[in-house]
Amino acid sequence: MSKMWKRFCPALHLQKLADLTPDVLQARGLKGVMLDLDNTLVEWGQVQIAPETAAWVQEMKNAGLKLCIISNALEDRVKIVGEKLGIPWVARAVKPRKSSFKKALALLGTAPGETATVGDQIFTDVWGGNRMALFTIWTxxxxxxxxxxxKMVRRLEKLVVKQLTKKGIISD
Ligand SMILES: [Mg+2]
Structure with a gap:
């Protein structure tokens, strides 16, 4: 696969966060998970946490996995969700830039090779995670x-996903 496509390619593609189980991560030696906020942990622009999501976070914690939020959103909302879930956060992350991923790694206390990142956008979450050699999960x-x-960016994302699907790298 060319480098052009590789950077946008998630290591794992899931329908939703709740489909991710601790054993999927631990079987790969992963100890920490960075979580996107908008449209991954909560609906876009919201702070309400669905019971299913809260239960998922608890399950991860119980399994000994370290969690943090990494979001391009402003501090106030990220903080509310982070405090509710009892996990640290990096706000105004400017993903796919590397600096915030480095901050998140410091919060988790994990190395890139033992860290996953989960998010719903190819050009911020997946590309940024791949730049840092994290295990990237796209939901x-x-x-x-x-x-x-x-919404505009999604059009471009669709084209990339179409290519990745055609190449048999990801499936619907
Ligand atoms: Mg998002």
């Missing part, structure tokens, strides 16, 4: 609501 967005800008 479907929790809701259809999102920024107008994101």
């Amino acid at each position: 479907r967005p929790l809701s259809q609501r999102e920024l107008f800008f994101t």
